[in-house]
Amino acid sequence: GENVEQHPSTLSVQEGDSAVIKCTYSDSASNYFPWYKQELGKGPQLIIDIRSNVGEKKDQRIAVTLNKTAKHFSLHITETQPEDSAVYFCAASDSSYKLIFGSGTRLLVRP
Amino acid sequence: DADVTQTPRNRITKTGKRIMLECSQTKGHDRMYWYRQDPGLGLRLIYYSFDVKDINKGEISDGYSVSRQAQAKFSLSLESAIPNQTALYFCATSGGGGEKLFFGSGTQLSVL
Numbered sequence: 572g573e574n575v576e577q578h579p580s581t582l583s584v585q586e587g588d589s590a591v592i593k594c595t596y597s598d599s600a601s602n603y604f605p606w607y608k609q610e611l612g613k614g615p616q617l618i619i620d621i622r623s624n625v626g627e628k629k630d631q632r633i634a635v636t637l638n639k640t641a642k643h644f645s646l647h648i649t650e651t652q653p654e655d656s657a658v659y660f661c662a663a664s665d666s667s668y669k670l671i672f673g674s675g676t677r678l679l680v681r682p
Numbered sequence: 683d684a685d686v687t688q689t690p691r692n693r694i695t696k697t698g699k700r701i702m703l704e705c706s707q708t709k710g711h712d713r714m715y716w717y718r719q720d721p722g723l724g725l726r727l728i729y730y731s732f733d734v735k736d737i738n739k740g741e742i743s744d745g746y747s748v749s750r751q752a753q754a755k756f757s758l759s760l761e762s763a764i765p766n767q768t769a770l771y772f773c774a775t776s777g778g779g780g781e782k783l784f785f786g787s788g789t790q791l792s793v794l
Contacts (some may be wrong), residue, residue, distance in 0.1 A: 572741070580722065613786030614686075614772055615725070644731055659722060668713055668732065671741070679692055681789035 573598040575663050576681045578671030585681050590648045590675045594661035597642065601663040604637060605670070609658040618659075619646070651680045685709045688773050688786035696764050696794050703758045703789050704773055711777030711784070714756040716740075716748060719770040719788070728771075731756055763793040 573599040584590050596604075603618035621628045621635045621644065628635050632651075637644040648655055661673040695701050696765045705714065719741040727740030729748040737748060745760045746766060760767055770790050774783040 575722070603780070607783075612787070614774075614787050615783075616785070617782050620782070662725075666781070668776060668781055669727065669730060670724040670781070670783060671727065672717075674722055677690075 573601055573663055573665070573671040575661060575671050575673040577661050577676060579676060580674065581657040581677045581679070583679045583681060586651060586653060588651055588679075589652055590655070590678055591594050592646045592659055592678070593643065594645070594660070594663075594673050595641075595643050596666060597654060598663070599642070600665040603664040603668055604635070605664075606633075606646050607660045607664050607672075608673075609660065611657075615658075615660055625651065648678075652677075653680050653682055656680045684772060686775055686784050686786040688771075688789050690789060692786065692790045694792045694794065697764055698785075699793075701728060701742030701760045701762050701763055701791070703773075703791070705756045705758070707754050707773075707775045707777060707784075709775055709784060710753075711775040712753065715774040715776075715783065716746075716758045717755070717772045717774060718742065721770060725769045725772065728758065760793075763791075765793045766778065767791065770792045 601662045602623035606616035608618045609615040632649050634647045659676045662670040666672045689704045715730045718726040731750045771789050773786045776783050
């Protein structure tokens with residue numbers, strides 16, 4: 572089955588700097604790659620996703636890139652703000668409506 | 683009101699006890715999921731259901747069972763709880779042709 576690895580486990584950046592979180596997946600049949608943000612005491616919420624027919628997608632300060640050949644995908648957050656502090660999860664799916672998640676990255680944005 | 687409601691929010695129980703976590707949704711979604719969150723291990727899929735008569739095991743189903751009582755209700759049971767089942771449990775739903783998951787607020791379970 573699918574296995575998703577996520578790095579780093581923790582990331583601390585200065586406000587205004589960029590943050591990058593990376594994931595790799597094992598199943599070449601996976602074709603949907605979402606990113607979820609989990610704030611303290613809440614359930615995860617989808618912030619951006621990408622499908623395998625697209626190499627990059629942007630939404631304001633966040634972007635996701637996908638390298639199908641290498642089975643890598645990454646989340647990029649620019650101009651980080653304190654409210655970006657949270658746990659971020661990547662995930663992968665082969666369109667079976669079953670998401671397999673990475674281990675999570677705790678992002679701290681220092682004011 | 684929340685679209686995906688989990689009860690209870692917190693539960694402390696003892697080893698060997700039977701416990702049920704409940705999930706209800708008002709989103710009209712067909713698909714419902716139970717995930718477990720542990721520090722450093724992310725979210726792991728326990729069971730999922732695509733409609734009332736469909737139940738499937740996920741990555742870590744041993745020690746758990748589920749019941750889909752109605753389209754809107756999906757409960758998770760631990761028949762005989764053990765300490766390594768201490769975790770944060772999330773219910774989630776998705777519907778239509780989309781793969782976006784909508785999560786509840788979670789149930790923190792502690793097994794002593």
